[in-house]
Amino acid sequence: MKSLPFRIGNGYDVHRLAEHLPLVLCGVTIPHTHGCVAHSDGDVAIHALCDALLGALALGDIGKHFPDTSAEFKGIDSRILLRRVVELTHEAGYQIGNVDVTIALQRPKVRPFIDAMRECLAQDLQIPVDCVSVKATTTERLGFVGKEEGVASYASALIYR
């Protein structure tokens, strides 16, 4: 069967929050008392986005491509991982159409940083900023996000050839 020129993917990631760590979301460092615990810089939103793109390509997940047991990826800027996933997308013969990222966290308010996040992602994805959506939501103090134990992120991506 001939495959469609479009493919979609979704991604999901969670990281635990701990004191005295940088909080990096979509490549932007947000001033806060807590940050994400991770092998990398803990950019949970970029990790979800990488998984959305890898999902669209049916190429597995971020853990397969960048194992957290590898010293190579210790403390790595997640934007480097995203750029690698963009390369994989292009190598597979696809362009990125648009992406939509949702960050679930109780605090702090990230709205003032949304445009900087979109710019960051647009650069790495090599697409116009109006094709990059970043949204944030609290969970009304419910669950691990609401209790500020962690941050979750969801992402969707459309690719085409």
Ligand code: MG
């Ligand atoms: Mg992660």
